[in-house]
Amino acid sequence: MTKTPHISVQHLNVHIGNQHILNDININIPDKKVTSIIGPSGCGKTTLLRSFNRLLDNTPGVSITGKVLVDGEDIYDPKAEVTHIRKKMGLLSQRPYPLPMSIYDNVAYGPRIHGIRKKQELDQLVEEQLKATGLWNEVKDRLNASATRLSIGQQQRLCLARGLAVSPEIILGDESTSALDPVSTSIIEDLFISLKEKYSIVLVTHILRQARRVSDYIVFVYGGKIIEFGPTEDVLLNPKEELTREYVKGYIS
Amino acid sequence: MTKTPHISVQHLNVHIGNQHILNDININIPDKKVTSIIGPSGCGKTTLLRSFNRLLDNTPGVSITGKVLVDGEDIYDPKAEVTHIRKKMGLLSQRPYPLPMSIYDNVAYGPRIHGIRKKQELDQLVEEQLKATGLWNEVKDRLNASATRLSIGQQQRLCLARGLAVSPEIILGDESTSALDPVSTSIIEDLFISLKEKYSIVLVTHILRQARRVSDYIVFVYGGKIIEFGPTEDVLLNPKEELTREYVKGYIS
Amino acid sequence: KRPPVIAPADDVEGTINISGAFALYPITVKWASEFKKLHPKVVFNISAGGAGKGITDALSGLVDIGLASRDIDPSEVKKGAYTVYVTKDAVVPTFNTGNPDAAQLLEKGVKRDQFLNIFVNGTIKSWNQLAGKVAAPIHIYTRSDAAGAGETWAKYFGKKQEDLLGVGVYGDPGLAQAVKKDPAGIGYNNLAYLYDLKTRKQVAGVHALPIDVNGNGKIDANENFYSTIDDLTAAIADGRYPSPPARNLGFLFKGKPKKKELVEFVKYVLSDGQKFVEENGYIALSKAKIQEELKKVQ
Amino acid sequence: MRRRKAEELFFKILMLIAAIIVCGSFFLIVGTIFAKGLPYMNLDMLTKTPGGGFYIGKEGGILNAIIGSLYVAGGATILGLLISIPVAIFINMYMNGKKFLSDSLRVAFDVLFGIPSIVYGAFGFLIMVYFGFRASLLGGIIAVTLLVIPILVRTLDEVIGTVPLELRDAALSLGATRWEMAKVVLRQIRPGIFTAILLSFGRAIGDVASVLFTAGFSDNIPTSLHEPAATLPLAIFFQLSSPVEEVQGRGYASALILTIIVLVITVLSEILIKKFSKHKS
Amino acid sequence: MQIRILKDKILSKLMLVFTLASVSLLLIIGIGLYVHSIPILEKSSWGTLVTSSIWKPLKGLFGFYPFIMGTLWVTGIAIVIALPLCLLTALFVVEYAHAGIRRVLVPFINLLSGIPPVIFGVWGVLFIIPLIQNYIAPHFVEFSTGYSVLAGGIVLAVMIFPLIVSIISEVLNTIPQELKDASLSLGATKWETIKKIVLRKALPGIIAAVVLAISRAFGETIAVLMVCGNNAVVPHSVFDPGYPLPALIANNYGEMLSIPLYDSALMFAALLLFIIILLFNIISRLILARLERKLTS
Ligand SMILES: Nc1ncnc2c1ncn2[C@@H]1O[C@H](COP(=O)(O)OP(=O)(O)OP(=O)(O)O)[C@@H](O)[C@H]1O
Ligand SMILES: Nc1ncnc2c1ncn2[C@@H]1O[C@H](COP(=O)(O)OP(=O)(O)OP(=O)(O)O)[C@@H](O)[C@H]1O
Ligand SMILES: [Mg+2]
Numbered sequence A, B: 001m002t003k004t005p006h007i008s009v010q011h012l013n014v015h016i017g018n019q020h021i022l023n024d025i026n027i028n029i030p031d032k033k034v035t036s037i038i039g040p041s042g043c044g045k046t047t048l049l050r051s052f053n054r055l056l057d058n059t060p061g062v063s064i065t066g067k068v069l070v071d072g073e074d075i076y077d078p079k080a081e082v083t084h085i086r087k088k089m090g091l092l093s094q095r096p097y098p099l100p101m102s103i104y105d106n107v108a109y110g111p112r113i114h115g116i117r118k119k120q121e122l123d124q125l126v127e128e129q130l131k132a133t134g135l136w137n138e139v140k141d142r143l144n145a146s147a148t149r150l151s152i153g154q155q156q157r158l159c160l161a162r163g164l165a166v167s168p169e170i171i172l173g174d175e176s177t178s179a180l181d182p183v184s185t186s187i188i189e190d191l192f193i194s195l196k197e198k199y200s201i202v203l204v205t206h207i208l209r210q211a212r213r214v215s216d217y218i219v220f221v222y223g224g225k226i227i228e229f230g231p232t233e234d235v236l237l238n239p240k241e242e243l244t245r246e247y248v249k250g251y252i253s
Numbered sequence C: 001k002r003p004p005v006i007a008p009a010d011d012v013e014g015t016i017n018i019s020g021a022f023a024l025y026p027i028t029v030k031w032a033s034e035f036k037k038l039h040p041k042v043v044f045n046i047s048a049g050g051a052g053k054g055i056t057d058a059l060s061g062l063v064d065i066g067l068a069s070r071d072i073d074p075s076e077v078k079k080g081a082y083t084v085y086v087t088k089d090a091v092v093p094t095f096n097t098g099n100p101d102a103a104q105l106l107e108k109g110v111k112r113d114q115f116l117n118i119f120v121n122g123t124i125k126s127w128n129q130l131a132g133k134v135a136a137p138i139h140i141y142t143r144s145d146a147a148g149a150g151e152t153w154a155k156y157f158g159k160k161q162e163d164l165l166g167v168g169v170y171g172d173p174g175l176a177q178a179v180k181k182d183p184a185g186i187g188y189n190n191l192a193y194l195y196d197l198k199t200r201k202q203v204a205g206v207h208a209l210p211i212d213v214n215g216n217g218k219i220d221a222n223e224n225f226y227s228t229i230d231d232l233t234a235a236i237a238d239g240r241y242p243s244p245p246a247r248n249l250g251f252l253f254k255g256k257p258k259k260k261e262l263v264e265f266v267k268y269v270l271s272d273g274q275k276f277v278e279e280n281g282y283i284a285l286s287k288a289k290i291q292e293e294l295k296k297v298q
Numbered sequence D: 001m002r003r004r005k006a007e008e009l010f011f012k013i014l015m016l017i018a019a020i021i022v023c024g025s026f027f028l029i030v031g032t033i034f035a036k037g038l039p040y041m042n043l044d045m046l047t048k049t050p051g052g053g054f055y056i057g058k059e060g061g062i063l064n065a066i067i068g069s070l071y072v073a074g075g076a077t078i079l080g081l082l083i084s085i086p087v088a089i090f091i092n093m094y095m096n097g098k099k100f101l102s103d104s105l106r107v108a109f110d111v112l113f114g115i116p117s118i119v120y121g122a123f124g125f126l127i128m129v130y131f132g133f134r135a136s137l138l139g140g141i142i143a144v145t146l147l148v149i150p151i152l153v154r155t156l157d158e159v160i161g162t163v164p165l166e167l168r169d170a171a172l173s174l175g176a177t178r179w180e181m182a183k184v185v186l187r188q189i190r191p192g193i194f195t196a197i198l199l200s201f202g203r204a205i206g207d208v209a210s211v212l213f214t215a216g217f218s219d220n221i222p223t224s225l226h227e228p229a230a231t232l233p234l235a236i237f238f239q240l241s242s243p244v245e246e247v248q249g250r251g252y253a254s255a256l257i258l259t260i261i262v263l264v265i266t267v268l269s270e271i272l273i274k275k276f277s278k279h280k281s
Numbered sequence E: 001m002q003i004r005i006l007k008d009k010i011l012s013k014l015m016l017v018f019t020l021a022s023v024s025l026l027l028i029i030g031i032g033l034y035v036h037s038i039p040i041l042e043k044s045s046w047g048t049l050v051t052s053s054i055w056k057p058l059k060g061l062f063g064f065y066p067f068i069m070g071t072l073w074v075t076g077i078a079i080v081i082a083l084p085l086c087l088l089t090a091l092f093v094v095e096y097a098h099a100g101i102r103r104v105l106v107p108f109i110n111l112l113s114g115i116p117p118v119i120f121g122v123w124g125v126l127f128i129i130p131l132i133q134n135y136i137a138p139h140f141v142e143f144s145t146g147y148s149v150l151a152g153g154i155v156l157a158v159m160i161f162p163l164i165v166s167i168i169s170e171v172l173n174t175i176p177q178e179l180k181d182a183s184l185s186l187g188a189t190k191w192e193t194i195k196k197i198v199l200r201k202a203l204p205g206i207i208a209a210v211v212l213a214i215s216r217a218f219g220e221t222i223a224v225l226m227v228c229g230n231n232a233v234v235p236h237s238v239f240d241p242g243y244p245l246p247a248l249i250a251n252n253y254g255e256m257l258s259i260p261l262y263d264s265a266l267m268f269a270a271l272l273l274f275i276i277i278l279l280f281n282i283i284s285r286l287i288l289a290r291l292e293r294k295l296t297s
């Protein structure tokens, strides 16, 4: 927390319909670290994560107040360019959702949208990102096959490669391993750890053990509020708040 | 494994379309113990579990050969009575699916179709099962509310209570905690452990740590075949097979 | 108030089932209700559905009377169709009152051959081939549905409805409407659609296109009977208006009717019943024709 | 970036225009019918049968057609439900995964769905003549039932498809028979059944071609299944072909009545659907 | 216990009977129509009936070509008008409209689906015909009465709006939000996401919607016959009148069904419709199955 924060959330409130989902959130997500968001089901973890890249905007009936500064710029400023903000952040969802096209096109999709048309340049990018996620050797002979042919674990890595191809600064993951078997899970976890050299990473997870394995910082959310935020070991092993202690007990038992 | 097995699978082969999903399965599920089925995604865990209570029958294009003996009786015998077999086994799916009726009626549904009509008897049964799953105190004031109003964790316990109400002998669970938060998960896990006094329990799980916590025996399935079967500690900590070792490595790391 | 009708010892009773042409349906309902006043024990079941349906029903014995508004096909006669004509209506050629040559057209009229060349041969394409100088093309409208009106108009030339040229429009009112909206339009209509039954005058917008019956190139006094519906029906009744395009409408039986209530009903229709005909836009049969038809049921 | 934004804006505007056209057509139609029909609307239209032949007479109303239509559409929908619920259940729950067979059945019902109502009407009439059956309320109900069965089967089939398989498994693993499972599923899809009823009733009450030859047409309210019955769409059709302007006006008023009936049914069913969705999460 | 299972067995048999009975309707109709078409098929061959353009039934000349073409024109025009409008509307409703607007729009589309064909026909005569005659046609042709395949197509298009919109909306709703999120978070605009991802994923569903709409449009009778001119001539432009098969049956059946050959000809028209719809459904199924296989694997 010595560096300047990468994402700084200030007095964020989110309502959906007349429900108050997030309640006065204030947090600074550190740069080039892994931060995990934990909390019971329905506490607002996903909502918080989605507020970072303005995906919340598409939710029916949502109203958002407060600020989210990314690199010092308020993304909820009406003048802010939403596609630009989103390009900065790669999203990895719970289950992999490959786009309905070939493996190659999945990775090339983002760069193409942002104007890269040259075949050579694209080829290079695709290869680079598939290598970064360890997929290259597994798929290099069938780049034109449909992405849905891959196993779930491979699909999830493909989605990560796809996100990395638009050179984001931040990676957001929402329970990105919960559909995977242990082998695939540990590959993804290792990837997260290796990627934090270049990216800031925010993960939502239910598995406290995973949070411990991969993250530097932990945010505990409960009932739409941030209860505790601090370095991993502190929050998991030595929580300050009663609520946190209660929650992480399940992890210790 | 000293007692007689509760379920005995002999040379079970399952094809769906022209895919060979389960390949010559032979296994004896012990009585009054928790047995966990583990294995990578798509290896056939769910299929194996569903073969135990003949839910596979409804899958389009399925063909099944071999025997599954429950209490010594072959359930795939054409003369076997399928509703009777199913009544013997409670099923708990991945996400809770409450029946479209009130909390009370959900639990009373099974007993009612099996001929219990007396209000008093039903009341008692419902209370008993809701207590067994620790729900009674949470819902006793709103037994007539729709079951969908409950939280996911509560719904899952309700589904368990519903299954117990027809006094099964075996409980089958397919990743029954994967949609739940840690608190609800540990409640359900504790329930499984306490229930094994009266029931034989078979669980499918991805979480090796969970398998370790709750189960007495572990079956490792890979590519439609049983690779290893034995007491929990043996399989997880001291696997005999190379494939198993590879798979549980993720757990140990 | 009238004193109550003392019913004579009434031995006319039974059920009469009727179905068929829409053209005859309304007047038949009227006749039935009047007949019921005289013979309360008779029950009517009247249903509309088209001439073909009525004929099929009658020939297969499902109903007693089929209402027929078209020619009976030889194949139907073979099956035992037996027709008694009960009233008439007529088809009149029409054009738009806004036609630039309207005055000359009314004065000169149109000969049968000219109609034939417009409606069937298609050799007359422009209004100035009939009268006047404006070379406006003739827009022909015809009935799209198989209908008595179309058939009768075609029969004027010895043809069938399918031989008529023009844009098909559904139903009598549709055809009237289409001509009313198009200054260059020509069509034909049952006369009830051309006259207002209250004022007895021609409706605004469309006009009967007079037929030059004797072919002398102008409409003589005895050819000029279009101003009111009553003049026209009189002309039809005494034959000054050619037939076709006037036509007889009939009751169709399977074989000669025998049942007493049927015979009584037909007799009623051909006698007292005729007085309801004109107020409803139909044309009464001539005395001679009535006698001829009455013979068919005796 | 500018170009990408402009493209989005362009299509957004197109979408808005399209939505306005599609919804606007509703107002245009209802507006036209109101404008034409309202001047001729009166209480008699709703409460009296036609006096002196609907075609000539200007008295009375079209009560016979309103009742006839309700009889025909109601009867056909009930009869259709009685047949199509078992069929939909059978296809989905009793065919034990014989995919080819159940898919073929679905194609068959799709084809039946596509068969024009005029063919059902004409065909119904052929059968009636064959059996010596006069055009009657019963004939109309049967022809319209043929018409709505595929609609009902298809809709119910779709709705049943949305019920999660796990719910069926849950019922089965409690020892329920397939029929008992079917009852749970039926409960779950109650709102869907309402949608199906609405669709079928709407189609049944508005269809002309299937009743043209089968139901007959009469000025009286039918008192038994064997009497001919008038229906609203036919009454509209006939009145509009009358030479008398006033009767044509009554045709527009009848059209207005039919439109209002259909709209009321639609709105009612939307409300019912909401009410019955209680147990769905 | 025994009783429950017996009940299940009996009901299963009963349902089987119901299912077979209702499906065999297809067979019965097919055979029935064929049997009634035999008299005309004995007089002329399939080939001449379908390709000849001369329709003089009372002279024994039965050419169905104009009617087949009339059907195709009207249906084609309806789809060409309705598909883009409905696709855009569905996209608007599902992807762009605010919840409030959606709550207003969707009921209107549902209401539209309830309006009976006669009403569409009446509206067509009162509104579309004058519109074409006075405002549209004069820009293209010298004169049109308004009664044309275009009028039929427009009325039919409006009739199938709700069907297409609701099916496409349903399809769009089944596309997982996560998939759209995936594209959006790569920095794609919403429109790019729709164009490249949503429409692609929805393609089979859209095709299915069109198939259903075409099936419906083929058979629509009353509304179309009131506006499309019903001239037994092959149309050459959208302003020409046309005469679809269902209109042919409705117009003539009630009047002519007691004349054997005419009756048989009309039943043959019904048989043609039946065959077209049968083939169309089967072919489109095959195409759809292939497409889905291509997209999913
Ligand atoms: N679109 C929505 N409409 C209404 N309420 C919503 C919506 N999305 C989320 N909520 C509500 O907001 C709250 C927080 O939801 P959120 O998905 O952020 O929880 P979560 O912590 O991610 O839960 P989980 O662990 O189950 O994923 C929940 O109570 C949920 O019901
Ligand atoms: N209905 C079906 N039709 C065709 N293939 C099927 C069907 N159900 C399962 N399979 C195939 O059978 C194999 C085993 O599936 P199963 O669901 O048993 O795996 P699993 O071990 O439970 O996986 P997971 O951990 O993802 O739940 C998979 O390859 C799957 O694709
Ligand atoms: Mg979440």
Ligand SMILES: [Mg+2]
Pocket (backbone or CB within 6 Å): B045, B046, B047, B174
């Ligand atoms: Mg599984």
